[in-house]
Amino acid sequence: MKQPxxxxxxxxxxxxxxxxxxILGVHDAEDAWSETFLAAMRAYPDLPDDANAEAWLVTIxxxxxxxxxxxxxxxxxxxGEIPEVPTALGVPGEGDGDLWQAVAALPxxxxxxxxxxxxxxxxxxxxxxxxxxxxxxxxxxxxDGVRKLRKNYPGAGTEGAPS
Amino acid sequence: xNVSPDYFASPADAATLLRLRERLGLAAEAAGMLDVAYxxxxxxxxxxLLAATPKGLVRVAYAVEDHDRVLExxxxxxxxxxxxxxxxxxxxxxELDEYFGNKRRAFDLPLxxxxxxxxxxxxxxxxxxxxYGQTRTYGxxxxxxxxxxxxxxxxxxxxxxxxxxxxxxxxxxxxxxxxGGYVGGPAAKMALLRLEAST
Numbered sequence: 001m002k003q004p005x006x007x008x009x010x011x012x013x014x015x016x017x018x019x020x021x022x023i024l025g026v027h028d029a030e031d032a033w034s035e036t037f038l039a040a041m042r043a044y045p046d047l048p049d050d051a052n053a054e055a056w057l058v059t060i061x062x063x064x065x066x067x068x069x070x071x072x073x074x075x076x077x078x079x080g081e082i083p084e085v086p087t088a089l090g091v092p093g094e095g096d097g098d099l100w101q102a103v104a105a106l107p108x109x110x111x112x113x114x115x116x117x118x119x120x121x122x123x124x125x126x127x128x129x130x131x132x133x134x135x136x137x138x139x140x141x142x143x144d145g146v147r148k149l150r151k152n153y154p155g156a157g158t159e160g161a162p163s
Numbered sequence: 164x165n166v167s168p169d170y171f172a173s174p175a176d177a178a179t180l181l182r183l184r185e186r187l188g189l190a191a192e193a194a195g196m197l198d199v200a201y202x203x204x205x206x207x208x209x210x211x212l213l214a215a216t217p218k219g220l221v222r223v224a225y226a227v228e229d230h231d232r233v234l235e236x237x238x239x240x241x242x243x244x245x246x247x248x249x250x251x252x253x254x255x256x257x258e259l260d261e262y263f264g265n266k267r268r269a270f271d272l273p274l275x276x277x278x279x280x281x282x283x284x285x286x287x288x289x290x291x292x293x294x295y296g297q298t299r300t301y302g303x304x305x306x307x308x309x310x311x312x313x314x315x316x317x318x319x320x321x322x323x324x325x326x327x328x329x330x331x332x333x334x335x336x337x338x339x340x341x342x343g344g345y346v347g348g349p350a351a352k353m354a355l356l357r358l359e360a361s362t
Binding site: 007030 | 169184190191199201235238242244246
């Protein structure tokens, strides 16, 4: 039996938000989240009952994030006219701006592989399906990304969950 | 591995997600995809789940019915596109609030009776004819729908009313004056009858 779509939102909404945040930064993450769940709701009646909902959502989020980036490039911000604002990366209320800088500095593939494996918990084979390329390439991209994060943001290399 | 998803969490996530879910409900409505909208409200007879299709209010459910199971049934019987989207339930929630506050005696809401069929739906269509504060027996209701022998079927129709409170099956009692069964439990039925007797 197909569960109510609301349960998909409740179970995976937070993970998809974090994934979008890693891929796009805090500001654009909300638009990508909205586009992702709206597209998912449209397609939901046709999703096989036994599908991996999280992998399905991350696949949609990956495409929507690309759309958001393209739309942003088509409408370049009038940089000279807007007031100086803090970076859109970084989470309000948390002193971890450095982590977001480090994440934003990763090449796209590495940042995506890190998000899909470490945040969404997808297997490398699933990530390869989303990014294209081989499972090994996905594994390497995630490993390279994490190595760079540890170097540039030492807090990410400590044992256990942060307090 | 040591890179935890929690690194990308934020203390503001709960508030952000709430806002995003409200936005999703509005966007789904605008896109014509909101097949079933629902919300829950607190009431003197416990938490009530309200669900509506584009046609109207389709389900009112007591907590004892298990709201998770109610949503699963709506997903199966109507559409899996079920979303928490309180906007569509604004009017229903307000009218129920007025009813429980002794400020409303009849509901004026578009209803979607598609969860019932045939004789059950016929009985449920007639239930609002029993006015606020009045009661009828199952036998009287059977006469009212023009089928005086169908007392048992009328009882089943009341017991399977998908819109309790709004469609007043609580105003139907057994012939001996005892309350008879109720989807929300006998205490809820008595509470509604007491509420209506107090105005």
